[in-house]
Amino acid sequence: MNYPKNIRELSLDQLKDYFIAIGDKKFRAIQTYEWLWKKNARDFSEMTNLSLELRQKLEADFDLNSIRTDFIQNSTDGTVKMRFRTFDNHLLEGVIIPTEKRFTACVSSQIGCSLSCSFCATGRMERKRNLSFEEIYDQVAILNEQAIKTFGSGLTNIVFMGMGEPLLNYKDVLKAIERITAPDSFGMSPKRITVSTAGVAKMIKKLGDDAVRFNLALSLHAANDVKRNEIMAINETNNIKSLIEALNYFYAKTKSAITLEYVLLNGVNDSLQDAKELAEIYKRIPVHTINVIEYNTVEGIAFHKSDENHTEAFVKYLADRKVNVHIRRSRGKDIDAACGQLANK
Numbered sequence: 448m449n450y451p452k453n454i455r456e457l458s459l460d461q462l463k464d465y466f467i468a469i470g471d472k473k474f475r476a477i478q479t480y481e482w483l484w485k486k487n488a489r490d491f492s493e494m495t496n497l498s499l500e501l502r503q504k505l506e507a508d509f510d511l512n513s514i515r516t517d518f519i520q521n522s523t524d525g526t527v528k529m530r531f532r533t534f535d536n537h538l539l540e541g542v543i544i545p546t547e548k549r550f551t552a553c554v555s556s557q558i559g560c561s562l563s564c565s566f567c568a569t570g571r572m573e574r575k576r577n578l579s580f581e582e583i584y585d586q587v588a589i590l591n592e593q594a595i596k597t598f599g600s601g602l603t604n605i606v607f608m609g610m611g612e613p614l615l616n617y618k619d620v621l622k623a624i625e626r627i628t629a630p631d632s633f634g635m636s637p638k639r640i641t642v643s644t645a646g647v648a649k650m651i652k653k654l655g656d657d658a659v660r661f662n663l664a665l666s667l668h669a670a671n672d673v674k675r676n677e678i679m680a681i682n683e684t685n686n687i688k689s690l691i692e693a694l695n696y697f698y699a700k701t702k703s704a705i706t707l708e709y710v711l712l713n714g715v716n717d718s719l720q721d722a723k724e725l726a727e728i729y730k731r732i733p734v735h736t737i738n739v740i741e742y743n744t745v746e747g748i749a750f751h752k753s754d755e756n757h758t759e760a761f762v763k764y765l766a767d768r769k770v771n772v773h774i775r776r777s778r779g780k781d782i783d784a785a786c787g788q789l790a791n792k
């Protein structure tokens with residue numbers, strides 16, 4: 448029988464077949480599966496209840512391709528940024544954001560990004576490759592261990608708001624979420640997971656067809672196509688109308704929560720006219736919340752955050768019109784861990 452080289456592609460049953468085929472016992476499969484998905488071993492040598500000989504055999508037959516922690520930074524506000532190195536020497540980043548009630552991991556889905564949104568640091572990096580489902584899973588496992596170490600509590604939430612566009616790495620992102628939510632692994636509720644997209648209408652609909660149970664965030668950032676084209680090139684092929692339609696389809700199929708993200712850029716999208724147009728879009732989508740995001744300055748990018756007066760007036764305009772709006776203050780700025788600052792510095 449032929450097995451995938453990547454041991455994490457094997458189901459428990461396939462692992463059982465493998466151990467029988469090499470003349471060993473079936474329960475080794477359960478032990479190995481636990482090392483992979485419960486104890487999150489990142490090397491065969493860690494699987495210490497298997498004999499040395501067996502570990503060497505696994506090492507010869509399979510790859511694990513785990514990511515390794517390369518560097519950890521702690522922000523004065525408690526945010527932790529971790530840099531990871533892949534087996535083929537790429538760097539990626541993940542963040543733990545502690546609040547009173549939550550420990551949220553922000554994870555990456557790609558190395559770099561192909562979308563080049565004009566205000567985002569990651570968008571200036573070239574997209575090197577997609578992350579595999581196990582690399583995405585590893586980030587969660589490692590960030591979880593680090594959260595326990597630093598805060599005495601594991602992760603309560605996960606957001607796909609790190610580097611990359613998750614819906615352009617659709618298959619592996621969904622597979623990683625399947626593992627994160629599997630009872631024989633993390634068993635996290637999908638309601639605690641949010642995938643954020645710059646807006647790929649076709650893939651938003653596909654999420655609906657696949658009846659996913661996690662939440663979706665759309666990075667809207669501008670309330671008309673002229674402005675959105677200027678700051679997010681993806682809007683030229685995925686305009687606001689197509690996104691509204693896709694989100695309605697997604698909601699009809701899944702009833703999962705939708706949030707809109709709106710980063711306030713000084714003099715670009717922060718006028719009351721913008722707020723008015725945003726309120727109109729809000730009415731046309733079954734949106735739970737609009738998160739108004741404070742912009743984080745990125746070296747070499749000529750956008751600035753809105754001043755406090757504009758921010759307050761913008762949010763007040765929406766709140767007065769019964770829009771469920773929240774301001775998301777930036778976290779981890781001092782270590783470039785905030786939204787749009789992840790660029791492997």
Ligand code: SAH
Pocket residue numbers: 564566567568607608609610611612613643644645646664665666668708710740741742743744745786787788
């Ligand atoms: N590609 C996905 C996932 C990245 S999420 C998406 O676009 O949704 C990262 C979020 O931070 C997005 O909403 C992004 O638009 C926003 N962002 C990017 N640069 C930022 C910056 N400098 N300050 C604040 N938010 C930023």
